[in-house]
Amino acid sequence: MMKEITIAATRRGNLARRIVRLGQTIPAIRRRDRVALGRIYRSTLSERFSYPRRVEAVWIDVGKNRVEVLRGSSGAVASGAALHLHGGAFIYPYNDTYRRAALEIFDRTGMTVYSPDYRIAPAHPYPAALDDTVATYRRILADGVPGNRIAVIGDSAGGGLSLSLVMRLRELSLPLPGAIVTFSAWTDLAMTGSSIQTNAGRDPMFGEGSEPLHPERYAGSTSFSNPLVSPKYGTYERFPPLLMHVGGFEIILSDTLDVAAKADAAGVDVTVMRYEGMFHGFQLGFGLVPEAKQAWSATGGFIKTIFGAESAPDSKGTTRTMTDTKEWFRLDNAAKIFPAISTKKETNTFRIQIALTEPIDPEGLQKAVDAAIERYPLFKVRLKNGFFWKYLDYNDAPFTVQPLPHIVCGSLLPKEHNGYLFQIYYRGPLFVLEMFHSLADGSGAIMFVKTILYEYLTSIGKKITPDNLILTRDSKPTKAEYEDSQATYYDPKNHAHVKEDKAFFVKGTPIPNDYIGLIAGTISTEKMLSLARSRQATATEYLAALMMHVIYVTQIQYREHLKENQKPVKIFVPVNLRRHFPSQTLRNFSIFAKSDMRMNRSDITFDEILELVKKQFAAGMTKSELQRKMSENYHFEKNVFLRATPYFIKLYALKIGYAIMGLSLNTLSMSNMGKFEIPVSMEPYIDNVACAVYSGKYNTLNIGIMSIGDKFKITFTRSILETNAEREFFRHFTARGIDVEVESNFVEEYL
Known part of the structure; x- marks a missing residue:
């Protein structure tokens, strides 16, 4: 079409x-x-x-x-x-x-x-x-x-x-x-x-x-x-x-x-x-x-x-990258907010986890990362203070891979990790990338992960062909990879602001010491998609509706008094804008679509929620609406008074504005990164994949979704001790005859 x-x-x-x-x-x-x-x-x-x-x-x-x-x-x-x-x-x-x-x-x-x-x-x-x-x-x-x-x-x-x-x-x-x-x-x-x-x-x-x-x-x-x-x-x-x-x-x-x-x-x-x-x-x-x-x-x-075009080497026979001139980069539009609002508890980081079929050699992984990072000058940076905005500056400090800690999606603030805004961990066969959101979104991070895995697997003798799915280190970075695509597609005539109501929060007992609990369930990809198709829904729509119903059942339905003005349950889902607006940027290029519902009755069914979610997502994911949201975000940055304001003043304004408007707008985020697309020649060496997003004081529960082959993995991260939401969620599948393989980081053992 x-x-x-x-x-x-x-x-x-x-x-x-x-x-x-x-x-x-x-x-x-x-x-x-x-x-x-x-x-x-x-x-x-x-x-x-x-x-x-x-x-x-x-x-x-x-x-x-x-x-x-x-x-x-x-x-x-x-x-x-x-x-x-x-x-x-x-x-x-x-x-x-x-x-x-x-x-x-x-x-x-x-x-x-x-x-x-x-x-x-x-x-x-x-x-x-x-x-x-x-x-x-x-x-x-x-x-x-x-x-x-x-x-x-x-x-x-x-x-x-x-x-x-x-x-x-x-x-x-x-x-x-x-x-x-x-x-x-x-x-x-x-x-x-x-x-x-x-x-x-x-x-x-x-x-x-x-x-x-x-x-x-x-x-x-x-x-x-x-x-x-x-x-x-x-x-x-x-x-x-x-x-x-x-x-x-x-x-x-x-x-x-x-x-x-x-x-x-x-x-x-x-x-x-x-x-x-x-x-x-x-x-x-x-x-x-x-x-x-x-x-x-x-x-x-x-x-x-x-x-997946690549360029020719330079006159010395090597690939010229922007790191050859120690380039600096402006933060993209979506990235500017994160340094202002991030703390050790509200980390704004996310995780990509790959389980290989063999234990990882730390020395070989270090060499692979050293080789791969030269292909990604956008990631070989540290966060620096500018007069008007923070910016990304070339980082010549060494990068060191580390054993996987127990903390999930921990802080990646500038003074840590030699200033790098990402960290790579290993444990047994597990490869883990955690990245600060000012650097990239999930799509950019996944490209980086695939390059590292390619370098690692080929270095230990595995024969892998890129098949235009991997950016290899002998290819040249292009200007388009550094583009702030939200600026490119900004429409000054389509940025109307839509007022949002405050959202319902999932409540529970806070986990102390900045720990985050993780529970993941793996189900059959084919069975998941078949279940969604049976309801004329996408997997994302089905899971968003299911999570709203779980919150309703575990947090709202059996309250003694249901308020007429009950705050709506809101599920925010990042949408990869590259699928709607041509772009090859490695930076942030996503926007949230949402579904929300005021659950002020005691007889709300999953079927009712699913039909609402399908309608809301259909309306929220049109090109016009996505561009409106994108332009609304970027229009704020275009404000002449804001642009002329020194950063130390902006910093307080951003913190206050986010505390008033940003923190209160969503119940949880559900990030579906989709299928992990790799060359066929790499598939024998990858067992399963997962993604996770941080949880904080207010958004106490979040979900990450990723799949490979017939393994569809749903990962919950939580900042509360209670796990009844996860239990109710996975019971939905077992009640329908779909096996769920559950794993946990058993955070309680480290408290």
Whole structure:
């Protein structure tokens, strides 16, 4: 099913559109003087452009055209290739604007980039450009890159050419590429789309009409309706996944929308990102236009999701990372609150636990961590004080793995653990990562864990192939991995605040000495999913409803007096936004969805709760609602007075605000990290997996969920002695004939 994402215009985006419109007053542009414009283009050719030292650009001859190849400065070929097809209405040559785009593709994907300077009209009408593009594609195949490791990326005319290329490859029975990305694609040279009229005068790139496109110069004597000229008229069977970016003000907006609809009907995985208020080719604004930055970030995330692309080494044959320059990082939007509100009791840490099939060698694990951490410069940091905000600074202190202590999700405050914001433990076959939430969310932590396990298992002689599921240390970190994606997808027009009622708290006897109790139950994954499906629910919905019912039964139902204004039981569930908004960030990129219910009756049933949870989650997990919540969080940071306030004042404001609003809003959090996806070759060495989140003074009970194979593990952490909630929860499964294997850290023994 086609995914459609609409992004509201930003102030800077609207300003950019006005500046472009003002540019139309330049005489050469106003007259559409091709000779004068050509002179402008030629004045920006290669002698005026210099790539950074970390990359190497070489020209090669391919058939009747030249191709610029961009790769890591060692000249090594990366694990995939991007065929970059420039725009310019088929009448303007490859130039520095497009070379800047090639560099952006290289940085965002880590792939070797091939940019053909294909022959242009009117001297070389159709099929010259297409023939040159096919020849370049054949060259990439000849260089040893399989078709499914090639991404085709094109803007404007190059976007249409990208689609025509795949149609032509299909005719020639050549291997098809693994993905296509188009920016403002020109797919209908007949200019029949409805937006030609509806957006007339709105797109500053074209003034009042479409005359500057001159389709007849490229088509020559060929019909505009030929699919290899106008791919809108082609068929899309067997097309690879397709990401299409387009501006809402473009006169050729319908060129993208019409193609997306046809591709979707043919069963193609299509994502359309529509940027309201944006004009043709806005993506070439790069970092100057927020919408352009967002488009490039989404492109990197899309390619990463499909290919897991890696980059080439540098000129010394080693991977260059941001730690080579001892980089520092701003905290992402979600991370800023945690240093202000964390204490030894309220640690804001979480745990990823992997049980191997053999005992862990501590020395081998230490070496694996030392190797893996160089691949993750974002994690090789310590928390430092800045004038306006805390920030992450390069940490050159040694990192030491440690035996697993009895404390679960303990404090990782800056003065401990050599300043690192994570710690790795071992005990027997157990590998445990505990991480402070300012560093990353569960997705980023899991990627780190997989890299460490890969390094460890291969070092002891196990043969593991990454299969694009692991970031290996010989791959280069990309800018997209450090992105604050909440800032990227911030919508200034969709950040309405929704008032929240205070939540019911699970009560009990506090566990002393900062200890946390842990009880985990493992059940069959297939039986869990089957049970949820039998109620037309997801596993997350089913378990959230079950936990609400357990709290009702154990804490509320049998009270002598049920209050009419009983505080609602609220279950907060983190949603991985990467599944809804393309991103490859390793930072925090999640938002809470919730279900809540005022349990002020004595006859509430599990069935009733489940139906409510399903409705609330369906409403709370729409793209629009997720973006609203995300933008609401980020809008607070955009406050000009807050930004100008020194951190020592912010600190007190954040503590007070969280005490008043944050602590009281949820009953418990239930984090479902899903399936632990690893290469098939690694599966024999992993027995089971688990995740856990800290519990504190108010949120006394929390849940972490993770699975591998047919082992579905539900882990309770608690800061109270009572365990009747866990007992009631797991009895629900045994009563339905589902076996539960229960384990505990027996915290009572250490008190």
